[in-house]
Amino acid sequence: METIIKKVNKSDIDKEVIEQAGQILKDGGLVAFPTETVYGLGANALNEEAAGKTYAAKGRPSDNPLIVHIAEFEALDKIVQNVPEKARLIAENFWPGPLTMIFNKSDVVPYGTTGGLDTVAVRMPDDPIARALIAAGGGYISAPSANTSGRPSPTAAEHVAADLSGKIDMIVDGGSVEIGVESTILDMTVEPPMILRPGAVTKEMLDKIIGEVTVDESLISDKSTEPPKAPGMKYRHYAPRAELIIVEGDSGETVKAIKQIAYEQVRLGYKVGIIASNETIGEYTVGIIKNIGSRENEKTVARNLYKILREFDDEEVDYIYSEAFPSEGIGTAIMNRLGKAAGHHVLAAGAITKLQKYRSIVFVSSSDNCRAPMAAALLRRQPLLQEYTVCSRGMIVLFPEPLNPKAEEIMKIHDIVLAGHETTAFSEDVLNEDTLVLAMEETQKLKIKSEYPQFEHVYTLCEYVGGEQEIPSVYGQALERYEEMYDMMKAYIIKLAEKLNEEAKH
Ligand code: AMP
Ligand code: MG
Secondary structure, three states: OOOEEEEOEOOEOOHHHHHHHHHHHHOOOOEEEOOOOOOEEEEEOOOHHHHHHHHHHHOOOOOOOOEEEOOOHHHHHHHEOOOOHHHHHHHHHHOOOOEEEEEEEOOOOOHHHHOOOOEEEEEOOOOHHHHHHHHHOOOOEEOOEOOOOOOOOOOOHHHHHHHHOOOOOEEEEOOOOOOOOOOEEEEOOOOOOEEEEOOOOOHHHHHHHHOOOEEOHHHHOOOOOOOOOOHHHHOOOOOOOOEEEEEEOOHHHHHHHHHHHHHHHHHOOOOEEEEEOOOOHHHOOOOEEEEOOEOOEHHHHHHHHHHHHHHHHHHOOOEEEEEOOOOOOOHHHHHHHHHHHOOOOEEEHHHHHOOOOOOEEEEEEOOOOOHHHHHHHHHHOOOOOOOOEEEEEEOOOOOOOOOOHHHHHHHHHOOOOOOOOOOOEOOHHHOOOOEEEEEOOHHHHHHHHHHOOOOOOEEEHHHHHOOOOOOOOOOOOOHHHHHHHHHHHHHHHHHHHHHHHHHHOO
């Protein structure tokens, strides 16, 4: 089957395309179209055969019922037995919008659409293309997410095409969706009404309108023994090709933990993806790093979630590490989807970060123009089991200067270019909990200790690696003295790397 793809502009809808798509639906065909949540795979909801085609195209288990989409509130009466007063109130407040309600179905709704249930799920979407198409297609359009079952829901027409090209009649391309996670599902057949799937309409928003609303226990605890009340929620839904792991903790700790595991996995030769946010993306150094959106505006996170998971599938990464997001507002829906995609594999950041003692190593010499930068450059070239930021500082630096020319020459002989180096004065900015300070001389160490008595991790390099003699200053001496000093330094740095690696194993 050749799939027709037509672009439609939301603010200037091409009526001919909508007519054509509407006719396909009336004739029992399948048309994918944008809604504000995700792209839906539309079919005539009152036609059992059309429902069958939907399940076949998606490869969806047939006990997973479809949501019927309507374009006006009055359409509800024909497909449900009765509309409780609370449902009216909710519709007044949230329809059209990203909310689905479940009612007892009337006889006109075939069991093929409801997966054999006596209830029917109904939503009135807000997207203008969706509404025009529902009306043109006869008013009752079942529309599950327009993806192959088991892949992330589509949030752009390209995602639909990637999954369903050749299997459906038409794709109406209305660009990227607004919300990006599926609708909230609220069961109106129980009292009080119960949320079966979290979405952009939150429990707090519903509580305000109708008083108490409960939440399906299986959504809150993964230890729940009850199966989820929405049949579709029992499926893992979307399992990325990679192993997805969520890392939870306060923001700084989470970033450290993800960096730590990502470094380790990349070192072992794995391809690693990282789901970062606007606020943290600059801190990651290894792996394929993607920005999911802003923590300040979690709507952006919801919008990008499925797209990013698809991209990682395409890039064939082995592991994906994702920051966790607060389970509030739309964050509840984000964490629900992310949690399902991860098979609820969640790690506590603190348990990981405590396995790395130092994250930053600062070498200190008198003027930061020879020994300290040399040590830093040498350490950066060592195979280290954990990641460190390595820098150098000087005890007396009045203004920035380049490297000492002889030091530069020696480094060059050993294929290390330090041309861009600028000397920097030692200051307390570098002293964090996870900083290791290694001075060239005892006097430098003692000065730092006396100025920052609360800071523990300061040693001389010689002392730390168990050497016999401090690295001497060779300032003003012949090039051979620099070469000797380089050899000594290199031996110490190799020992340092060994010691750090030894510590990393514990
Ligand atoms: P999707 O169409 O991909 O958004 O999935 C529809 C979701 O709605 C699935 O999780 C279904 O299990 C759920 N659903 C649809 N109809 C019902 C119903 N009558 N009772 C409970 N859950 C339903
Ligand atoms: Mg779906």
